[in-house]
Amino acid sequence: MTTTASPPRNLRDFYENPAVPVASGPSRSLRQARMLAGALGPAGAGGARTILDIGCGDGSAAATAAPLLHGHRLVGVDWSQDALARARTRMPYAVRGELTDGGLPFASGSADAVLFSEVIEHLVDPDAALEEIHRVLRPGGHLMLSTPNLAAWYNRALLLAGVQPVFSEVSLRGIHGRPGSEVVGHLRLYTARALREFVAASGFTVVRLEGAPFHGVPRPLRMLDRLACARPPLASILLLHARRT
Numbered sequence: 001m002t003t004t005a006s007p008p009r010n011l012r013d014f015y016e017n018p019a020v021p022v023a024s025g026p027s028r029s030l031r032q033a034r035m036l037a038g039a040l041g042p043a044g045a046g047g048a049r050t051i052l053d054i055g056c057g058d059g060s061a062a063a064t065a066a067p068l069l070h071g072h073r074l075v076g077v078d079w080s081q082d083a084l085a086r087a088r089t090r091m092p093y094a095v096r097g098e099l100t101d102g103g104l105p106f107a108s109g110s111a112d113a114v115l116f117s118e119v120i121e122h123l124v125d126p127d128a129a130l131e132e133i134h135r136v137l138r139p140g141g142h143l144m145l146s147t148p149n150l151a152a153w154y155n156r157a158l159l160l161a162g163v164q165p166v167f168s169e170v171s172l173r174g175i176h177g178r179p180g181s182e183v184v185g186h187l188r189l190y191t192a193r194a195l196r197e198f199v200a201a202s203g204f205t206v207v208r209l210e211g212a213p214f215h216g217v218p219r220p221l222r223m224l225d226r227l228a229c230a231r232p233p234l235a236s237i238l239l240l241h242a243r244r245t
Contacts, residue, residue: 025215026064028146028237029117033065035210035241036113036144043071049112052077054104054133055119056094059087065115066091072112077104099129106136113142121147121167121186130202137244143204145240146212150189153224153234154217165189166216180216192233195240204242211235 040049049072053062056076066074076087076094087094097104114133120126133143148167149155155165164170164178169186190198196206211229213222214236228234 025213026060027215028212028239029061029064030068031210031212032061032115032117032144032146032239033068035208035239036065036115036142037068039142039144039207039241040069040072040113048072050075050110051113051115052104052106052111052136053091053115053117054078054097054099055116055122056087056091057083057118059090059094061115061117062087063090099123099125099132101128101132102135104132104136108135109138109141111136111141112138113144116143116145118146118148120145121188121190122184124187126188126198127202130199130204134203134244139244141244143199143240143242143244145195145199145242147190147195147238148186148214149191149211149233149235149238150194151191151233152214152236153228154221156234166214190238192238195238199240199242203245205245206240206242208241210239210241212237212239 051069051072051074053074054077056062056078059076062074062076074091076091077097078084078087079096079098084094084096095105114137116133123129150165158165166179167186167189168178169183170176172183172185175181175183192209196209200206209232211232212235213225213229217225217236225236232238
């Protein structure tokens with residue numbers, strides 16, 4: 001007899017499901033780690049810095065970043081117990097926390113940098129999330145945020161054709177009206193302009209915006225996707241570096 005998994009009752013159930021992806025492409029992780037390494041400098045120059053990987057998922061992004069951040073303290077944070085169990089196999093420290101007021105188990109101003117990779121698009125309340133990140137970062141601390149680009153080059157063409165954009169979702173139970181076959185729980189999507197304005201309004205100074213390719217682009221289109229990274233407003237993934245003001 002074949003059994004079918006019960007549909008998720010709420011977002012918490014959805015993210016505790018081991019079948020839900022908790023990792024994204026290594027190209028984005030590597031580009032983001034290089035941006036952070038360049039901003040922090042070598043550990044010996046100013047001592048070890050504390051970096052929080054908030055929404056660390058299975059720890060694969062932290063594992064990709066670790067060689068470039070040698071000597072710094074990298075701590076993973078996630079709300080999913082399943083994700084944390086996997087993250088602890090890839091990084092020395094991974095703790096549970098939530099992006100609510102006081103929901104992160106760290107003192108105010110205790111972190112030098114936050115990696116916030118492919119998380120903001122999953123949040124019901126991104127305003128509260130950035131407020132909590134602002135709290136734990138020291139003044140001048142670095143925020144490295146990545147998120148899918150609603151205005152990616154192929155999404156512009158899809159919308160003209162009346163097709164739901166890639167990355168957008170209308171259900172937690174299935175794909176409707178867009179390319180792809182995997183439900184990942186995206187609730188919010190940003191253009192480059194919207195992301196800049198939102199982060200600036202949350203108490204940060206935007207330093208830099210770059211583009212990164214998307215690992216799910218079909219192979220024949222991957223060269224175009226890499227070329228689009230030269231124009232961040234067209235890129236698949238937005239990589240934003242900001243500092244706490």
